[in-house]
Structure formats: C-alpha cells, structure tokens
Amino acid sequence: MDIPFSYQKLLANQISIPSQLLSDYQSLSLNETDLVVVLHILHLQQSGILLPTFDQIAHSMTLNANEVSNVLKKLRNQSLLHIEQVKDESNQDQEWYSLSPLFNRLYEQEETSTKEEEGKLFQLFEQEFARTLSPIEIDTVSHWLDEDQFKPPLIKAALREAVLMGKLNFRYIDRILNEWKKKGIRSTQDVKQETASQQVQQAPKEKRDTSVYYNWLEE
Template sequence: MDELIDYRCVDFQKLLILKAKSLHLSDQQCYVLLLIMTLDEIGVKPITPLQISKICSLSVQKLDDILMSLVDKHWISRQNGSLNLKPLQRLLLDQNEQSTDQDIDLVGIFEDAFGRSLSQREVQLINSLKCQGYDDEMIVDALNESVKSGVITFRYIEKILDNWARYGVTKRYAPTNVSTHQEVEQSIKDYKWWENHE
C-alpha cells in the first residue's frame, strides 16, 4: 500500500476533506494539513512552519499550536526539521499503524530525573523535541543516557538525540535476553578448573 503513497495514486486532499469530520479534525487543522499537502505537491522542500506561515493568514503562534496538536496525535511527523505526511496518509487509507506507545508522562519523568519541578521554558523544550520528530521513548532513552553520563541538561539531551538521528538510531536499547546472560554466568561459576586433566 505504500506504493499508493509513493506514486501519488490517491488524491489525499479530497480524501482528507471527505474524512476530516470522521477523524475529528477541526477546520483549522484540516486547513493546515491541506496547506502542507499543497506545498508537498508543488515540490517545496523542506516543508517547515515558516514555509506554511508564508501562505496562510494564521498567526505563527496559532500555527505552532495546530502543528503541535497534529504531531501529538501522530497525524504528521517531523524528520530533520521537515514535516512528513505519511502517518496521515496511512490513516486516510485505513492503514493506521497500531501504536504500541503508551502515553508517557514526559514532564513527570524529567522532574524525577532532575529532582525538581520543571520551568515553563523546560516544558517548552520537551515539546520542541517532540516537534522535531523524536518519539517519547527516544526522549526518555536520551534522558537516561544523560543521567548515566552525569550531565543532566537539555542541551546535552538534544545533542544525544541529534547524534542518534544522524546515525539512524531508532531505538536506543535493544531488548536483552537476561536469562541467557544468567545461564552463562552460572556455567562459569560451576566450572571446576581443578578437574581439568590435560
């Protein structure tokens, strides 16, 4: 089905207008999505909030709020500073990927790590990380990495995420098989070196 998206076999603008009400999109959200689709269709790259603000009458603050809500609902994503419509296109084609993410309380996790309440500026920094396309799990992994390093600052966390994005890391910690590790340790503990006859 991704071929339908890649080869532009479907008119997603018409499909969006027809399905906007059933997706519970507000008129402004629908309008912004149509603007993004139009910019994509005419070949504007990268599609950024600044590019959108040049062709619409919404204030920059209102546009940011709408884009943030669309990113939070996983209808669009941000990759390397550019907006990506594939999540919405899959949703319109009824291919919505089942999200395995539970809603993570990022502010609570950060407050626990920092040992204090976050300022409004720090909460905005967390939101900006989400707007850049990082999912909640990656942000938490970067926070854990900074805690291990003993450098708990937002700048350091952002640099960790930037490095991971540059090298294509999508999941920081692969699941490990703990039982195998314990079995190996047990076999080492049980090794009777004194019985080794050469």
C-alpha cells in the first residue's frame, strides 16, 4: 500500500513518549501546561539540545520564558526533573535536563497501584469462599496474574461468573479464564460485549433469564 507523502512525513517527524505519561500525569500533580513543557523538552533533546533555554522551550508555546521558568522550578521542587552531567561523543561534560525522576515516579505509582489491586483480589477470593485460601489456590491466582498475564479486573469477572453459576471452585474459574483467552477476551469490556453477543444468539431458544449471566462453558 502506498502511503501518502504527507503521512510519511508525519510518521518520520515525531517523538516517542510513554502512553503512561499521557494517561497518568495528573497523578503527579501536573497540569496540561506542565505536560506540554515536558513534551517540548523531550522534543528539543531529541534534536540534540540537551539543556534548552527558557526561550527555546517557550518558542513554540503560548508561554513566555518566565512562565516556562516557573514550570521548570515546579518540576525541580517536586523532584521530577534534575540537571545532570553527561559525556558527549567527544567525552566532554555536558549538562542536560534529566526527566528520569519523573518517569521513575510514574511507573513506581503504577506498580504500587497494581500490587494494591492484586492484594484486594486475594481478599475478594477469601470473602467469596468464606475461608482462607490454601497455598495451592494462592499459587493458582499468582499464576493467572504473573504467567497468564490476566488483569485483576478480568479475574474478578471470572470469579463473579462462577458465583452466579453456582460453581465456586478454582477449576471452573480457570476454565472460564482460558476460554476467554481463546476468544481474545482480555478486559471486562470484552466480557460484556461477548456476553451481549451470546445472549442475542441464544435468545430464541433460551427460556431462562440470561440478563444476569451467561454460561461460558456450556456445550
């Protein structure tokens, strides 16, 4: 397929940024202005300007140099940006704006949030089973999380399906998750869409109320 020249130019003239930055910058108490300043720093550094001046950053923005200075001061005060030294190709010391602290904090928060969510998942299982999980059951949940890479919300959804079907056991939950995996279902939204599709197909021949649940493993 031939890509239009203008689109080729667009693809070539871009910077790579973590999607996590766009989705979670507010968790670091940053606003949209702070975010755009960070993006301009990344853009300028990609073009070889490691320590851009306030004027260089403000050049393509509606902010003036003083306002850019205030944003950088905020980032430094929050320990999200440091000025560090780096060796260039000639082994000469150069200073640059390091945003590593910002990205480290960003992903540390994600990891902490994930661990908290996983902890609540184990509590939910014990609540539904009305007992403490056995070591083998704990290993099973850990395998779903670490090896199969199922997200906690999806595992919760499978647990809910087992509860609604009156088949509260780990083998049944495991079969549900593997059935979803075969179908390419990786989120609770995928589950809802697939459930709705199956309910429509079964409506003429099903007498029971399928508005609450759907038996994923029914032949």
